[in-house]
Structures are given as C-alpha cells and as structure tokens.
Amino acid sequence: xxxxxxxxxxxxxxxxxxxxxxxxxxxxxxxxxxxxxxxxxxxxxxxxxxxxxxxxxxxxxxxxxxxxxxxxxxxxxxxxxxxxxxxxxxxxxxxxxxxxxxxxxxxxxxxxxxxxxxxxxxxxxxxxxxxxxxxxxxxxxxxxxxxxxxxxxxxxxxxxxxxxxxxxxxxxxxxxxxxxxxxxxxxxxxxxxxxxxxxxxxxxxxxxxxxxxxxxxxxxxxxxxxxxxxxxxxxxxxxxxxxxxxxxxxxxxxxxxxxxxxxxxxxxxxxxxxxxxxxxxxxxxxxxxxxxxxxxxxxxxxxxxxxxxxxxxxxxxxxxxxxxxxxxxxxxxxxxxxxxxxxxxxxxxxxxxxxxxxxxxxxxxxxxxxxxxxxxxxxxxxxxxxxxxxx
Amino acid sequence: xxxxxxxxxxxxxxxxxxxxxxxxxxxxxxxxxxxxxxxxxxxxxxxxxxxxxxxxxxxxxxxxxxxxxxxxxxxxxxxxxxxxxxxxxxxxxxxxxxxxxxxxxxxxxxxxxxxxxxxxxxxxxxxxxxxxxxxxxxxxxxxxxxxxxxxxxxxxxxxxxx
Numbered sequence: 001x002x003x004x005x006x007x008x009x010x011x012x013x014x015x016x017x018x019x020x021x022x023x024x025x026x027x028x029x030x031x032x033x034x035x036x037x038x039x040x041x042x043x044x045x046x047x048x049x050x051x052x053x054x055x056x057x058x059x060x061x062x063x064x065x066x067x068x069x070x071x072x073x074x075x076x077x078x079x080x081x082x083x084x085x086x087x088x089x090x091x092x093x094x095x096x097x098x099x100x101x102x103x104x105x106x107x108x109x110x111x112x113x114x115x116x117x118x119x120x121x122x123x124x125x126x127x128x129x130x131x132x133x134x135x136x137x138x139x140x141x142x143x144x145x146x147x148x149x150x151x152x153x154x155x156x157x158x159x160x161x162x163x164x165x166x167x168x169x170x171x172x173x174x175x176x177x178x179x180x181x182x183x184x185x186x187x188x189x190x191x192x193x194x195x196x197x198x199x200x201x202x203x204x205x206x207x208x209x210x211x212x213x214x215x216x217x218x219x220x221x222x223x224x225x226x227x228x229x230x231x232x233x234x235x236x237x238x239x240x241x242x243x244x245x246x247x248x249x250x251x252x253x254x255x256x257x258x259x260x261x262x263x264x265x266x267x268x269x270x271x272x273x274x275x276x277x278x279x280x281x282x283x284x285x286x287x288x289x290x291x292x293x294x295x296x297x298x299x300x301x302x303x304x305x306x307x308x309x310x311x312x313x314x315x316x317x318x319x320x321x322x323x324x325x326x327x328x329x330x331x332x333x334x335x336x337x338x339x340x341x342x343x344x345x346x347x348x349x350x351x352x353x354x355x356x357x358x359x360x361x362x363x364x365x366x367x368x369x370x371x372x373x374x375x376x377x378x379x380x381x382x383x384x385x386x387x388x389x390x391x
Numbered sequence: 392x393x394x395x396x397x398x399x400x401x402x403x404x405x406x407x408x409x410x411x412x413x414x415x416x417x418x419x420x421x422x423x424x425x426x427x428x429x430x431x432x433x434x435x436x437x438x439x440x441x442x443x444x445x446x447x448x449x450x451x452x453x454x455x456x457x458x459x460x461x462x463x464x465x466x467x468x469x470x471x472x473x474x475x476x477x478x479x480x481x482x483x484x485x486x487x488x489x490x491x492x493x494x495x496x497x498x499x500x501x502x503x504x505x506x507x508x509x510x511x512x513x514x515x516x517x518x519x520x521x522x523x524x525x526x527x528x529x530x531x532x533x534x535x536x537x538x539x540x541x542x543x544x545x546x547x548x549x550x551x552x553x
Binding site for chain 1: 437438440473474509512513516517518519520521522523524525526527528529530531532534536537540541543544546547548549550551552553
C-alpha cells in the first residue's frame with residue numbers, strides 16, 4: 001500500500017509499504033478515512049526528535065472504518081466508523097485507570113529510551129518516532145490500532161468525518177490543557193498559538209466558564225479563525241506587546257491561566273529568538289521555550305501555566321525564579337484523550353465544538369510532500385493539510 | 392528560521408551520529424531524572440495495578456518463571472492503593488551496575504531480567520505482551536544514524552532505569 005513517510009530531515013516521501021496485520025488479540029485494523037498533519041510532526045521533520053528512521057510512516061491524528069478486529073476486541077465490529085486517539089494506552093495500569101492515559105505503563109514495548117530521557121516511560125504514539133514505540137503512522141490506507149477497545153471511539157451519526165477527525169488529537173489535547181490547568185468560571189485565560197490545539201484549548205476554556213479567552217499568534221487567517229469559529233479574542237504578537245496588552249486586559253493582574261500551545265520551535269520577534277535558535281541549532285538546548293517564558297512572566301501571581309506544546313528535552317534561560325516567587329503552578333501533559341473524547345464527540349454532535357475549518361487543504365496521499373510543505377510554510381493559508389487515502 | 396540557520400540545522404541533523412550524541416547526552420546527565428544507577432540490593436521492581444493476593448510468587452508469568460531458582464522475588468502492597476510491588480533479582484549477581492548507555496548497547500547483565508519483569512507486568516495487567524514488529528515501513532536508508540537508532544531501539548526493552 002502507499003504511505004507518506006519520513007525520509008530524512010525536511011524530506012517527506014510517498015512509497016509502498018506492507019499492509020499492517022493484527023499482532024495482538026486486542027488490535028484492530030482500520031481503513032483510514034482521513035489523516036491530518038499536526039504541528040508536532042514538524043518537530044520530526046526538522047530533526048528535533050532524533051528517533052525517526054528513513055521509511056517510518058507519518059501521521060497520528062486520524063479516523064476511518066474498522067476493517068478487521070482481533071479476537072479480544074469487544075466494543076467494535078467491522079464496518080464501524082471510529083476516531084482513534086493518538087496515544088496507545090492499555091486501560092489496565094494505575095495511570096490509565098486514573099484517567100492519566102498518556103502516562104500508560106504498557107503503551108510501548110521499548111521504554112528504555114524514554115526512561116533514559118525523562119526518568120519514566122510514557123504511553124506510545126502512532127507515527128511518532130521509535131522513542132514512542134515505533135508504531136506505523138496513519139498517512140496510509142490502513143493502520144493497526146493496538147488496545148482498540150480503549151483507543152477507538154464510535155463516531156455519532158451526524159458528525160462528519162471532517163469534524164470527527166480532530167477528536168483524535170487536536171481537540172483532546174486542547175481539552176487536556178484547559179481541564180488540567182483547572183480553568184474556573186470567571187477566569188481570564190491566555191492561549192499561545194492559534195493552531196488546531198490552541199483553538200481547541202480556547203474553546204474548552206470557554207465551555208468551562210472562562211470570562212475572557214485570548215489567543216496569541218501572528219498569522220491573520222488563524223487569528224480570524226479564532227474570532228469566527230471559536231469566539232475568543234486575539235492578539236497579534238507582531239503588532240502589539242503581548243505582556244502589556246494582557247496586563248491592560250486583566251486590570252494589571254495577568255491571566256489566571258496561561259496555556260502554551262506552541263512547543264519546541266517557538267518563534268518571536270525579539271532578540272531571544274535568535275539566541276534560542278543558535279543554541280538549539282548547536283544542540284546546546286533541544287527546545288526553544290520562547291512562548292513558555294512569556295507565559296510565565298505574563299501569568300498572574302498564584303496562577304497556572306500549562307505547557308501543551310511538545311517539548312523533547314532541555315531548555316535554557318528558564319525563569320524558575322518567576323515560577324517560585326510568583327507561586328505559579330506549572331503543569332504539562334501529552335493528551336489524555338481517552339478521558340475527553342466521549343465528551344468531545346457528544347459536543348460535536350450538538351454543534352458546540354466545530355473543527356471543519358481547520359481542514360483548510362484536503363488532498364490524496366500522493367500529495368504528502370506538498371501537504372507538509374504547505375503546512376510548514378503556511379502556504380495559501382494552510383492551517384492543516386488533510387490526507388484522504390481513497391483519493 | 393533564517394535560511395542560514397535552517398541550513399545549519401539540516402547539516403547538523405543529517406550528520407552521522409547525531410542521534411547517538413543526543414541520546415548519550417541525555418543519558419549522561421548524571422544529576423538528571425534519567426540518571427542511570429541501581430540500588431545496591433540488586434532488586435528490580437515494578438508496581439502492578441493488582442491486589443497482592445492476585446500475584447502468586449510460585450506461579451509467576453512465563454518470562455519470570457523461566458528463571459526458576461536463578462531469581463528471588465519480593466511481593467508487597469504498594470502504598471496509597473497503587474497495587475502491588477513486584478521485585479526480582481538474580482541470586483548470583485556480578486558486582487557493580489551498568490551505565491545508562493551500556494544498558495542501551497547491550498552491556499547490562501540484568502537487561503534480560505529487566506525485560507522479563509516488564510513482560511510479566513503486562514501479562515498480569517493486560518493479559519498479553521504488546522508487539523510492534525513487523526510494523527509497515529518504507530525503504531530503510533543505510534546511514535550511521537539509522538543503524539545506531541536501530542541498535543538502541545532493539546536494546547531498549549532491556550534498558551531504562553527500572
């Protein structure tokens with residue numbers, strides 16, 4: 001079958017790969033309907049997560065139709081239309097049973113790498129390097145889904161494929177940020193990054209009763225999407241001083257909750273951007289934490305900063321003094337999607353969560369390299385490039 | 392990113408051995424959370440989300456049972472309702488412990504037991520051991536970085552800080 005693959009740094013290919021097979025009794029094989037590019041893929045393409053091999057199939061945010069089930073699968077049948085969470089989690093360990101699904105003890109067979117990097121292993125992820133298990137990704141006609149009873153969710157009638165697709169990763173990641181940051185009624189919430197995850201974090205914050213939600217980015221079309229489809233306020237960080245604007249908006253206090261949805265390749269117009277770039281390219285730090293720093297300085301005393309963007313390792317000039325002296329709560333997580341997807345699908349069925357606007361460019365697998373180029377370079381207002389394996 | 396910096400990034404990332412340097416860098420931060428090391432007692436231990444009564448030292452899952460009397464076991468409740476702590480260690484152990492890099496390059500005498508303990512936990516909690524290979528993939532290009540990553544990945548089930 002044809003698949004979109006990682007061929008090397010900044011090199012995407014389309015090539016023939018074998019079809020997946022059921023390897024464990026709790027697996028299913030999914031015929032992929034739609035599979036979408038994600039900002040975290042760009043870290044793989046840029047070589048910032050150095051655990052990819054040439055030929056690895058990309059893609060971790062997807063939906064489709066069940067084509068085959070293992071003998072221990074009880075919740076799904078051939079022909080079911082499902083969306084699959086991007087993390088592989090067993091549903092049986094202490095972490096899964098306490099709704100901390102991305103921390104699953106049994107999600108990858110090779111935890112030695114992540115244990116060495118972070119002190120503990122975490123759950124696995126599709127198409128997201130050999131550090132997270134080496135599972136094949138979803139930019140292909142078929143994909144194997146382990147722990148299928150836990151990770152696949154039936155899509156309600158009336159919810160389109162294009163909407164349900166984002167219940168795989170963007171929406172539950174945004175939900176994780178707002179919920180785990182414990183947004184409260186009346187809060188002012190600032191979100192750095194107006195991509196799919198940032199937009200969904202803003203939407204969840206609004207649903208949780210935040211008084212004001214403001215999303216920060218520099219791309220006009222994304223900020224327009226935030227205003228039009230999410231209903232939140234926006235700041236263009238190339239046009240205004242974000243910290244000053246946030247102070248003014250909050251009576252000098254700063255936002256109660258600051259959610260960073262940018263990750264390890266943050267951009268900024270200031271001199272620290274050049275500093276972080278040089279250090280990252282020389283491998284003196286693995287991640288550029290520009291937006292995290294700004295969030296920490298902007299956050300009100302006693303507030304919460306949540307790192308929702310993907311970070312891999314070490315950062316420099318981290319304002320720990322501000323975290324300590326301002327009594328901030330600093331949290332982070334990959335998505336605990338199993339916990340949030342039922343709610344998201346229900347809200348999607350009631351039009352309370354809309355995501356179709358994120359899929360700005362839909363194309364066949366053959367256009368994989370073009371799709372990633374458009375997504376990375378934001379060509380033609382690309383917010384997300386979506387692949388439809390059926391053409 | 393400026394084009395010049397982009398070129399530097401590409402060159403750096405393409406250079407053979409970049410993966411090895413990154414992993415080694417992380418592994419060799421002695422004060423980091425991932426610092427290698429093992430307790431002097433030699434116990435390897437996992438927490439299993441099952442009641443102690445559900446784990447029988449005389450009827451352990453096959454990966455551990457295969458060790459017979461070459462290992463000793465310790466079972467005790469985990470505090471706070473976190474299940475049961477299952478610890479194993481070789482009855483005859485060499486002195487010293489393998490470094491983090493050694494664990495990912497096959498130089499750790501406890502590697503096989505570490506892998507068996509992880510499999511036993513999965514068998515008790517999930518009922519089967521998760522497989523990944525064969526995973527669909529395209530053409531593998533022969534590069535030093537790719538070979539190094541393949542070697543590390545192959546050893547990773549036996550490595551880590553467990």
